[in-house]
Amino acid sequence: MTAQMIDGKAFAANVRAQVAQHVAALKADKGITPGLAVVLVGEDPASQVYVRSKGKQTVEVGMNSYEHRLPADTDAATLMQLIADLNADAAVHGILVQLPLPKHLDEDAVINAIDPAKDVDGFHISNVGLLGTGQKSMVPCTPLGCLMMLRDHLGDLSGMNAVVIGRSNIVGKPMAQLLLNDSCTVTIAHSRTKDLPEVVRRADIVVAAVGRPQMVPGDWIKPGATVIDVGINRIEAEDGKTRLVGDCDTDSCAAVAGAITPVPGGVGPMTIACLLANTLTACCRANGLEAPEGLTA
Ligand code: NAD
Numbered sequence: 537m538t539a540q541m542i543d544g545k546a547f548a549a550n551v552r553a554q555v556a557q558h559v560a561a562l563k564a565d566k567g568i569t570p571g572l573a574v575v576l577v578g579e580d581p582a583s584q585v586y587v588r589s590k591g592k593q594t595v596e597v598g599m600n601s602y603e604h605r606l607p608a609d610t611d612a613a614t615l616m617q618l619i620a621d622l623n624a625d626a627a628v629h630g631i632l633v634q635l636p637l638p639k640h641l642d643e644d645a646v647i648n649a650i651d652p653a654k655d656v657d658g659f660h661i662s663n664v665g666l667l668g669t670g671q672k673s674m675v676p677c678t679p680l681g682c683l684m685m686l687r688d689h690l691g692d693l694s695g696m697n698a699v700v701i702g703r704s705n706i707v708g709k710p711m712a713q714l715l716l717n718d719s720c721t722v723t724i725a726h727s728r729t730k731d732l733p734e735v736v737r738r739a740d741i742v743v744a745a746v747g748r749p750q751m752v753p754g755d756w757i758k759p760g761a762t763v764i765d766v767g768i769n770r771i772e773a774e775d776g777k778t779r780l781v782g783d784c785d786t787d788s789c790a791a792v793a794g795a796i797t798p799v800p801g802g803v804g805p806m807t808i809a810c811l812l813a814n815t816l817t818a819c820c821r822a823n824g825l826e827a828p829e830g831l832t833a
Pocket residue numbers: 678701702703704705706707708725726727728729732745746747748766767768769803804805807
């Protein structure tokens with residue numbers, strides 16, 4: 537079997553187009569423009585690239601983008617005051633604090649200071665609790681993107697065996713919760729899991745979110761399974777240059793799986809698209825409107 541490649545780039549472009557359409561309608565019908573504020577503390581090069589990309593795509597879908605760049609030595613009180621100001625600003629519907637923060641700042645305290653209704657990353661403890669109890673919440677962007685692709689490819693996920701490899705708060709745990717909410721039988725595997733290959737072989741759906749290059753080979757995959765590769769790992773290629781690979785060995789997995797997301801061009805582009813979808817959702821809810829179907833969990 538040769539797996540179908542799930543084209544995350546095209547999927548993300550489609551999500552952004554849908555968001556743009558809804559934003560245009562909100563402006564025309566209600567005079568409302570969704571706004572996303574991104575806060576970057578320090579000069580981490582990767583974070584700067586992400587923040588630039590987020591700002592650019594926010595404007596492209598017709599939303600307002602507000603960037604707040606603070607020096608690396610910003611103290612907690614200054615950052616908390618900025619978050620309080622953004623919480624109170626009616627033009628701001630979504631707030632994202634780019635992680636990681638410099639070591640002297642307490643990430644949990646900062647995230648939990650964001651108004652949960654504006655927490656477009658879905659990391660606030662209130663949103664984690666709402667998701668865990670199956671209530672309306674803001675859902676972390678990367679798992680939301682994975683769920684959208686899985687639903688699109690498989691339709692109803694009910695009753696499927698899903699194995700999520702990785703138990704981080706930003707990917708593994710919310711992913712498992714979303715799959716459980718869609719009535720999958722969910723196993724969360726992690727660094728202490730015994731006989732991981734056997735656990736993965738039972739899965740109709742595999743989501744790999746580990747951060748170890750090409751860790752999952754094709755002979756762990758059940759024939760016909762759907763494989764979502766969240767990993768982004770930079771490795772040195774034979775020509776001395778670096779290239780990006782996932783947590784799965786794409787070639788050997790694709791020989792067995794029914795469908796697989798490539799790296800790059802799979803889950804990666806979905807994360808910012810879902811951030812925009814979440815900002816639209818937050819804006820709709822703030823104005824007493826239902827979030828558009830298909831763009832939320
Ligand atoms: P993390 O380091 O926080 O968590 C990794 C998890 O993998 C841990 O729960 C750990 O228990 C598990 N693990 C480690 N070694 C293992 C092993 N040998 N067997 C089984 N499990 C093992 O990482 P994260 O933030 O969840 O990110 C995971 C990967 O996804 C990284 O490559 C990251 O770059 C990528 N990522 C991609 C996106 C995207 O937009 N596509 C977003 C977030 C993260």
